Amino acid sequence: MSRRKKEKTNRKVIFLLLVSFALPGCGSARHDQKYSETKMLMGTIVKIDVCLDQARLSEIKDAYVGVWKRLEDISSRMSFFNEHGDVARINQSGLNPVSVGEDTYDVLKESKGFSRLTDGAFDVTVGPLVELWKESERNNSLPSQEEISETLSAVGPDNVQLLAEQHVRLLNLKTRIDLGGIAAGYAVDEAARLFRRQGITRFFIDVGGDIYVGGKNCSGEPWCIGIRDPRDVSKIIDIVQVTDKSVTTSGDYEKFYVIGGHQWSHIINPVTGYPQEDVTSATVIADRAVATDALATALCVLGGEEGTKRIDALSGQYASLIIVKQESGDIRKWESEEYKKYKYKK
Numbered sequence: 001m002s003r004r005k006k007e008k009t010n011r012k013v014i015f016l017l018l019v020s021f022a023l024p025g026c027g028s029a030r031h032d033q034k035y036s037e038t039k040m041l042m043g044t045i046v047k048i049d050v051c052l053d054q055a056r057l058s059e060i061k062d063a064y065v066g067v068w069k070r071l072e073d074i075s076s077r078m079s080f081f082n083e084h085g086d087v088a089r090i091n092q093s094g095l096n097p098v099s100v101g102e103d104t105y106d107v108l109k110e111s112k113g114f115s116r117l118t119d120g121a122f123d124v125t126v127g128p129l130v131e132l133w134k135e136s137e138r139n140n141s142l143p144s145q146e147e148i149s150e151t152l153s154a155v156g157p158d159n160v161q162l163l164a165e166q167h168v169r170l171l172n173l174k175t176r177i178d179l180g181g182i183a184a185g186y187a188v189d190e191a192a193r194l195f196r197r198q199g200i201t202r203f204f205i206d207v208g209g210d211i212y213v214g215g216k217n218c219s220g221e222p223w224c225i226g227i228r229d230p231r232d233v234s235k236i237i238d239i240v241q242v243t244d245k246s247v248t249t250s251g252d253y254e255k256f257y258v259i260g261g262h263q264w265s266h267i268i269n270p271v272t273g274y275p276q277e278d279v280t281s282a283t284v285i286a287d288r289a290v291a292t293d294a295l296a297t298a299l300c301v302l303g304g305e306e307g308t309k310r311i312d313a314l315s316g317q318y319a320s321l322i323i324v325k326q327e328s329g330d331i332r333k334w335e336s337e338e339y340k341k342y343k344y345k346k
């Protein structure tokens with residue numbers, strides 16, 4: 001299958017199986033009006049709802065125009081594939097410094113911070129490993145240990161240098177940056193910032209599983225976000241109730257590589273070079289989507305016990321739910337202390 005066709009297939013999978021989503025209300029019979037727009041962007045579905053204030057409808061529509069423009073800009077700058085974007089220009093630069101936009105520079109800086117916070121489980125220099133596993137899927141043949149070890153030598157946050165005046169330099173010719181694990185979160189935060197700047201405070205933004213909810217929902221209650229049951233994705237395993245928070249879910253049933261009939265996660269452990277195997281999904285709740293996006297990806301690598309321990313150690317800033325496959329075929333849910341506060345109880 002061609003690369004383009006494969007990407008399209010992956011998008012279709014995401015469309016069918018978005019891992020978390022807004023529910024109209026947790027038991028409320030009221031369904032107040034909302035204005036909604038949806039687009040395909042950043043290789044996924046972007047859905048934005050704003051609670052409708054008829055008197056301000058044209059202002060709301062104008063705000064959407066600005067938000068879509070900003071999201072398209074972030075998408076083209078941070079895409080691995082757009083050859084004129086910042087990421088592709090860095091990846092093609094050899095060892096020369098490249099001038100990038102303030103946003104790309106900020107995301108790279110944040111990425112280094114999340115690498116430190118997760119002991120390297122989150123690492124945007126997984127690019128060469130992502131390419132290796134994609135190639136393996138095209139050939140329907142697992143990479144050899146030799147190929148993995150060789151590829152690993154180009155992976156690690158120290159291979160990217162952030163210089164003055166928004167310049168970025170790679171320190172290894174084979175290093176490639178892939179912002180697929182964090183760019184959507186950054187885009188969500190930007191959309192929320194732009195709405196608030198226009199005085200719009202009650203909204204729901206979803207960029208393929210990276211969600212931010214502003215204020216109360218359109219019925220005047222906290223927003224309810226459903227998290228799918230990995231055993232049966234037509235069901236919900238948990239509901240969380242949140243206000244002015246981001247909720248991101250990363251999962252292995254959302255996007256994957258199929259090699260020899262086996263489904264491999266698209267999230268790769270930057271230490272071993274292999275896709276993570278045990279975690280079915282990881283959900284993170286926090287104030288900023290750039291953080292929940294990076295951490296949800298990292299928790300898939302860290303696993304249930306280690307991931308939950310780390311989130312608990314971050315003194316209440318973050319909440320997490322990690323769902324792990326057991327050898328028996330059943331699942332185990334790991335909830336951080338803070339998560340219990342958000343969980344909807346009927």
Ligand code: AMP
Nearest residue numbers: 121122123124180181250266267268297
């Ligand atoms: P997400 O859906 O946010 O969990 O991001 C997954 C995407 O991030 C993958 O499709 C890769 O492009 C990239 N990625 C894979 N593994 C990692 C990792 N360990 N750290 C950072 N990004 C990763």
Ligand code: MG
Nearest residue numbers: 181293294297
């Ligand atoms: Mg992520």
